[in-house]
Amino acid sequence: MAVRTLEDLKGSEYRTVDFYLSKSCNKSCHYCTAWTLQMRNLHVDMDFLQIILDGLSPYKTRICLLGGEPGLIKNLDEVIAEIKKHPNLVVQVLSNSLIRKFYPHILEDPEIIYIEHLILDFYEDKIEKLGNYEWFEPNDKNNYNLIIETPGYFAYRDKHDLSHIDHKNTEFKEYNSRSPDFFTDHELVQAPELDRRVCAKFPQVPVFDFEIKKIRHCSRKVINGSRQFDVTKENIDKMMNYQLFEFENYCKSCMDIIPKRPKMRRDEIIALVSKEKNLLDLMDAQ
Secondary structure: OOOOOHHHHOOOOOEEEEEEEEOEOOOOOOOOOOOEOOOOOOOOOHHHHHHHHHHHOOOOEEEEEEEOOHHHOOOHHHHHHHHOOOOOEEEEEEEOOHHHHHOHHHHHOOOEEEEEOOEEEEEOOEEEEOOOOOOOOOOOOOEEEEEEEOHHHHHHHHHOOOHHHOOOOEEEEEOOOOOOOHHHHOOOOOOOHHHHHHHHHOOOOOEEEOOOOEEEOOHHHOOOOOOEEEOOHHHHHHHHOOOOOOOOHHHHOOOOOOOOOOHHHHHHHHHHOOOOHHHHHHHHHO
16 A cells, blocks of 8 residues: 555545544544544444445545544454555544553554644643643644644744644644634624535535434534435445535535635536536636
8 A cells, every 4th residue: 555645635536434433532622523432333334334445446436444443442453454555545544542552552553644633722831632642743744733723822832932843743723613603703704605505516525424313514514414325335326426425505505614626626626517517606706
């Protein structure tokens, strides 16, 4: 299996899907809604996993293993081994650092993109961590820091030097509407309707939810009513060819920041849905 870095995947033909293996987590981040402190569903159903992998196998796909906290999953090694059998699939693990305790060998395998959300939040004069570890320095092991750009992050950075984390192995993520505080902390500007319609056809991250064994349309709406679909090969093919998802009511009112996708991907989606009169009108207007 070839080693692919985050930089390799940015702007590439790879699409991303989330695997919510379990919503169980050992932490309770204030800006996250996809978690529970109840320990449940900690063993992945391998038959269900195989259905998904067989469906995704023809498509170049980055699979993000998260939850919840994937470090709690009892058979995580088995899950990763199955994914790695498929040449078109890239495995990524997002952890609050618990992986270092239970699966430290993951950090030594460059075929696995390991992203660590180590920092709960920044405060004016302190940093609250989720684990007793140091940030990753620049490395070639495919290990990355993830920094959530909360209001506290900017307040801390105004007073303290954080230049030591400004390197190729640190990812910065915009604060988004999964946080209960988002709508009071931000001046909101809704993305243009065309962008929201393109996003609706294949959101930034659709979800395979292993707890309810369904496809969820949008990770941002997991708790607040994202539309659900049965996990079948037909539905996976439809999803990967932009034919499963539609512009839902929650898309109409969505205030999330919509990241730019590669022009090729955007143009591909627009071409496939160009028969929709509303979308053509929007294209003319913009």
